[in-house]
Amino acid sequence: MRFVPGLLAGLVALCCIPVSAEKLLQANYVTSCSDDDLIQTDKITVNVLPAEKKVWLEYDGHLGYDGKVMFNVDLFAYGYNITRYSLDPCDLKIANLCPMAKGKMPVPWSPMTLSDSALDIIPTIAYYVPDLDCLVRVSVVKYGTDELVSCIEAPVTNNYSVYVSGVGWAIGVIVGLGLLTSVVLSILGYSNIATHVSFRTMLLLGFLQSQAMYGMLAMDFRPLARNWTQDFQWTVGVVHAEFLQTIATWFQRATGGTPSDVMTQEESVSVALLKRSANIVKRKLPDVGGGEEILLKGIERMGYRSDIEPTNIFMTSYLVFYFVMILMMITLVIIKFALPAISKKANSAKLNNALSGGTEWKGYMRGNIYRLAMLSYPQFCSLGLWELYHRDSAAEIILAIVMFLTTSAALGFATFKVFQRARASRALNENPTYTLYSDPACLTKWGFLYVHYKAQCYYFIAPMLAYILIKGVIVAFVQESATAQAVLILVLEAAFLIATSVIRPYMDKKANSFSIAASAINFVSGICMLIFSNVFNQPNIVSGVVTIIFFFMNAIFTITLIVFLLISFFYAFRLKEPTAQYHRLSDNRDSFRMSQTDNRLNTELLPLEKAIRPSPIGDDRPASPWAQSNGSVRSRWDPSNPTPSESRWDPGHVGAGYNHHEPPRSPFADQPPRSPFADPVEPTLPLIPSSDNVGRRV
Structure with missing residues (x-):
């Protein structure tokens, strides 16, 4: 059974296979955590590469607020708030953020350098835990105050997952x-x-x-x-x-x-695997040319995760x-x-x-x-x-x-x-x-x-x-x-x-x-x-x-x-029985056939044979009713005068008896032994267990 530990080790290894060995944190969609629609997102991709100390960002969305703002970033791991820090959008050097201005805000795929202090906030284990349950929440507040303008959050994942x-x-x-x-x-x-x-x-x-x-x-x-x-x-x-x-x-x-086109729209819409709606909900985003946010759950979420259209x-x-x-x-x-x-x-x-x-x-x-x-x-x-x-x-x-x-x-x-x-x-x-x-x-x-x-x-x-x-x-x-x-x-x-x-x-x-x-x-x-x-x-x-x-x-x-x-x-x-509690009942039907050997002392029918055998000369026991010849009962058996019918047992002759010198033969002696597979009740089939009369053998 050496293959068992190896197979289990393989299964465990498969559960933790990453897409690549490079350290990576990424977010592919954002959702609103406030009741307003001041920040709308068609598409977002964020990749954090600590080895390069860079963040690659691509964004396409709509801003609905004018004024200078600050970003309060909260990092949650499995629901626990690990840290919180404030970020000035002017440090990002992105248009329409310093100050924030209404309108469409496209950000092409471009890198931004991260400081060592920002990277130190992220624990090393975050890059290796399968299916990291990490959430980044960005609260947009007015500059110099804590008045909330809007809120968005994005799940963060790494390359490790148990889904392989x-x-x-x-x-x-x-x-x-x-x-x-x-x-x-x-x-x-x-x-x-x-x-x-x-x-x-x-x-x-x-x-x-x-x-x-x-x-x-x-x-x-x-x-x-x-x-x-x-x-x-x-x-x-x-x-x-x-x-x-x-x-x-x-x-x-x-x-x-009408086939759905969720898989083909991934490049132009934001697909969120949340519980916001029962079916595919396509929410039109205002003033952005018909942008959409698709929210999936249940069976449709399962199909999307399998790359199958709902x-x-x-x-x-x-x-x-x-x-x-x-x-x-x-x-x-x-x-x-x-x-x-x-x-x-x-x-x-x-x-x-x-x-x-x-x-x-x-x-x-x-x-x-x-x-x-x-x-x-x-x-x-x-x-x-x-x-x-x-x-x-x-x-x-x-x-x-x-x-x-x-x-x-x-x-x-x-x-x-x-x-x-x-x-x-x-x-x-x-x-x-x-x-x-x-x-x-x-x-x-x-x-x-x-x-x-x-x-x-x-x-x-x-x-x-x-x-x-x-x-x-x-x-x-x-x-x-x-x-x-x-x-x-x-x-x-x-x-x-x-x-x-x-x-x-x-x-x-x-x-x-x-x-x-x-x-x-x-x-x-x-x-x-x-x-x-x-x-x-x-x-x-x-x-x-x-x-x-x-x-x-x-x-x-x-x-x-x-x-x-x-x-x-x-x-x-x-081909070994897995348990001894339930065992096969012995098939004793062959015991009812007369033995073909001279050694009959080990058969279970010996007492019955003695009971029906004719009594020898000088024995005062009553003769067996089977010891008959031509319809007449013989009281004693005479070995000096054997009849033809006594020389061999004949099932078709009423007066048949036993020959003392030649053991009787079974009527099935010339037939081949029966196979248990041909029996009406096959002995290999599950019958009744030996432990009680209620269960059955398996």
């Missing part, structure tokens, strides 16, 4: 390997290991999808929280690719929609879903043709039996389509329903409705079939789970819904689907109010945590522990969302501290789940 595409790719590969491994092991008959690998993969993927859905909420996220959730937007199908954007834009125009978000997710489905089907076809060839070269009886002609490949195909519907359900519950609200085009609305209804109907039908099988099994066997775990066809098609749960807790699939649906509805339809979203998410996470903790539905103690831990962390994340919504009007430093807690809590647990999954890979490669 490599992180998503690395975790995506791990999740894909987990799904592929579980399918291959299931086909080969190692359903116990396959169930554990599948559970751990689904737990990791579900947790990452929750992180992605948090990132789509309409909260005023700090950079660290925003970029952390941005790493996992691929789990809901939001993946940037130029050809996908081209197809989505073409489809929208062809179906009567009107292409749903279509991108839709196309990614079909790409994954095609890739999955191609992979299954490759497995179908590759594994038999491998089994011939390996000369393994288990592989040959598992990959015989009776293998239900159609069942595997259908089951994996159902599984894909389950994996994609969060994205269609959130982005699909959001499309009904956003309305990019009529055709996209129809696609969103069809996909949401299709996935919901498929999962609803599968859930109904599971409940129907359980009810029928209860009526026939007084056990609702006998059919669910003894029928290979049921396991192949719908087992992904309930194999992760205890046998008697199969019904927990209904609360799980309801949880995903309600969460998607909250994300999609409550983008107007961050407070309402936060409250609803918190109530939902609390209800699911209580249900998971009380019922403990999963297959063993370890699975329940990790599932409850994931639910607890989601609940704490829900509390963080409530704080991010500013419902308490808390100080900025509180939001900064909560952001750090949110990041480290979720990052540590994500790494823990990845390690948890990698350990299951270790078991899968060694």
Whole structure:
């Protein structure tokens, strides 16, 4: 397992990769922190290069005040006011600032020299902290007084961020390997290991999808929280690719929609990732020739961070879903043709039996389509329903409705079939789970819904689907109010945590522990969302501290789940059972066949054989009713007068007995031993656990 520490080190390194190694602080947009519109900004770019002791500035905006002013600059880090200093605009030697004059004020890209005292104000750590939460607030006051004229503020960032595409790719590969491994092991008959690998993969993927859905909420996220959730937007199908954007834009125009142009307007407008509005708000700036300030939040902010136009978000997710489905089907076809060839070269009886002609490949195909519907359900519950609200085009609305209804109907039908099988099994066997775990066809098609749960807790699939649906509805339809979203998410996470903790539905103690831990962390994340919504009007430093807690809590647990999954890979490669609490029940059906060897003393049917054997001469015990010849009962067995029927056991002859010199032969002696894979109840399928009669083996 040497690859585990190396992989984790790689993930940590990816989280801190900078764009360049040069020290840099930059600001790309400003917003107003006062009620006036005296300072309007079309575009601003500020780069601080301490190595050169210079500040590069480019500005295009409008000033609405005449008179001499002073700038009071406040520097905030994670909501804490680090320092404050005053700046005379005449020292900047910029036109229209000394004194300030009304009108348009363009400043071309030009450098300004910084003094050593100004650079000493900035701590060295500010250049290296990922997703630096730093804010510069400039209060414009009248010269010689403290009367406020206007106020603007600009978030400052460096080149370090936890949002790196490599992180998503690395975790995506791990999740894909987990799904592929579980399918291959299931086909080969190692359903116990396959169930554990599948559970751990689904737990990791579900947790990452929750992180992605948090990132789509309409909260005023700090950079660290925003970029952390941005790493996992691929789990809901939001993946940037130029050809996908081209197809989505073409489809929208062809179906009567109007594509947005936020990405192409970055050079002429100021784009702010704030919570000021539900949708894209384009505020016209007065007297500047139609300048605009675009404010984004929620799902649109998430799309902008992924370099995706807001009107292409749903279509991108839709196309990614079909790409994954095609890739999955191609992979299954490759497995179908590759594994038999491998089994011939390996000369393994288990592989040959598992990959015989009776293998239900159609069942595997259908089951994996159902599984894909389950994996994609969060994205269609959130982005699909959001499309009904956003309305990019009529055709996209129809696609969103069809996909949401299709996935919901498929999962609803599968859930109904599971409940129907359980009810029928209860009526026939007084056990609702006998059919669910003894029928290979049921396991192949719908087992992904309930194999992760205890046998008697199969019904927990209904609360799980309801949880995903309600969460998607909250994300999609409550983008107007961050407070309402936060409250609803918190109530939902609390209800699911209580249900998971009380019922403990999963297959063993370890699975329940990790599932409850994931639910607890989601609940704490829900509390963080409530704080991010500013419902308490808390100080900025509180939001900064909560952001750090949110990041480290979720990052540590994500790494823990990845390690948890990698350990299951270790078991899968060694084909070793991951736990001893649940083990395979021994298949003793061969014990009911007579032994073909002379050594029958070790068989479990020896007492029964003694009971039915004819008594020897001189024994006063009653003769066995089986010791008959031609319909007459013989009271004693005479070895000197054996009959033809006594020389060999004949199941078709009523008077057959046992020959003392030649042991009886089983009627199945000339047949090859039966393969356990051909039995109606396959012994490798999950049955009942040895610890109690309520759970089941996984």
